[in-house]
Amino acid sequence: MAKIVDWKHIYYERQLATEAGERIAQAYNFSTPPVDPLKIIHEERRLIHAVGDDFGDAFDGRIKYIGPRFLICYNTRYDTWPHTGSHHSKVQFTIGHELGHYFLDEHRKILVSTHTAHGSRTEFVSDSLIEQQADCFASGLLMPSSLFRPLINKKNFPSIDEIKKVRQSFQVSLIGTLVRWTQLSDFPCATIAVRNGVIQFGWVSEAFRRIGAYRVLRGESVEGRAFRRFSGQDPSFSKYRDGSGSGVGLNWLDYSQKRLDTLEHYFVIPYTKTIWVFLIVDENDLLELDL
Ligand SMILES: [Zn+2]
Numbered sequence: 001m002a003k004i005v006d007w008k009h010i011y012y013e014r015q016l017a018t019e020a021g022e023r024i025a026q027a028y029n030f031s032t033p034p035v036d037p038l039k040i041i042h043e044e045r046r047l048i049h050a051v052g053d054d055f056g057d058a059f060d061g062r063i064k065y066i067g068p069r070f071l072i073c074y075n076t077r078y079d080t081w082p083h084t085g086s087h088h089s090k091v092q093f094t095i096g097h098e099l100g101h102y103f104l105d106e107h108r109k110i111l112v113s114t115h116t117a118h119g120s121r122t123e124f125v126s127d128s129l130i131e132q133q134a135d136c137f138a139s140g141l142l143m144p145s146s147l148f149r150p151l152i153n154k155k156n157f158p159s160i161d162e163i164k165k166v167r168q169s170f171q172v173s174l175i176g177t178l179v180r181w182t183q184l185s186d187f188p189c190a191t192i193a194v195r196n197g198v199i200q201f202g203w204v205s206e207a208f209r210r211i212g213a214y215r216v217l218r219g220e221s222v223e224g225r226a227f228r229r230f231s232g233q234d235p236s237f238s239k240y241r242d243g244s245g246s247g248v249g250l251n252w253l254d255y256s257q258k259r260l261d262t263l264e265h266y267f268v269i270p271y272t273k274t275i276w277v278f279l280i281v282d283e284n285d286l287l288e289l290d291l
Helices: 007-025 035-043 078-081 089-101 107-116 130-143 145-152 160-170 174-184 206-210 225-232 283-289
Strands: 050-055 061-065 070-075 118-120 189-195 198-202 241-248 259-271 274-281
Touching: 007 089, 007 130, 007 145, 035 050, 035 089, 035 130, 035 259, 050 089, 061 089, 061 107, 061 160, 070 078, 070 089, 089 118, 089 130, 107 118, 107 130, 107 225, 118 189, 145 160, 145 174, 160 174, 174 189, 174 198, 174 259, 174 274, 189 206, 206 283, 225 241, 225 259, 225 274, 274 283
Parallel strands: 050 070
Antiparallel strands: 061 070, 061 118, 189 198, 189 274, 241 259, 259 274
16 A cells, blocks of 8 residues: 655744744854854753764764763765865754754654664755754754745846855755755745756745645656756766756646746766756746735
C-alpha cells in the first residue's frame, strides 16, 4: 500500500518551527543581518556546551542532553570550502539546526527523557519530520521575515546575482536562501531539488498556492529542454555552476489549468549532486486565475 503523507500536517509543523526560529532571533535582538547563531550559543552557555570540530562524515551536527547541559557538536569540515565570515554557511546553518532541537519543546523533551544523542543531516536533505522542523527553525532564525522579506520583494524576476547578494548579507547558504525566498515571496516562484534528472522535493510560494498549484511533481523526470541542456553540460557534478533558462510550469508543478511560462535559474551543488531550480512566473499571468 502506498504511504499516505499528510502534507497539511507537515506544512503546518514546518511553519510552526520556522516561526519559533524567528521568535528566537527577535528575542536575542538581531535587528540587522546576519544573525549569528554562535552569539545565541554564547548567551545560552550555562545550558549549552558547543564544540566545533572536523567530524568527517559522521554527522553535520549532533546534540545530546548530558544533564544539566546540552552538548552540541557541529562539523566544521565545511570550513575548508571557500566562505566569508568565521564559518562556512553550512556550518552556521547546522548550528541553527541544532539550536532548533534545543529550543523546540518537543525536541528538547525527547532529548532530556532519552539522554540519547541525536545526529543531524542538515539543510533540507532529510525526509524525517524532526529534521525538517529543525531545518525550518534554522531558516527562520537565520532569515527572519522582518529582515528578509523587504529585500526579496522588490521585483518579480530577481537575477542570480541579486539572489547571491541577499545570500551574502545573511551569510547563509544558497539553498537556505532559495527556500526562504520561496516562503516569503509575494511573487509566483518555486524552489525545486532535482537529482539524477528526477524531482526530489520542492516548495512553492503563496502566489502559486492561491491558484491551486500546491505541489511540485515529486518523483517525475524533468522534461524541460533548457534544464536538460544545462544539466548535460557537466554530468559529473564536479563543481558549482549556475545558469538560467526558460520553460513551462507543467514540467515542474502539479498544475495544468493554464500554460505558465517560466524563468528558471539553475544551481549545481556538487556536495549533494543536486541541481536546485529557482523557478519564476510573471505575476500578471496569474491575475485572472487568482480569484
Ligand atoms: Zn537534527
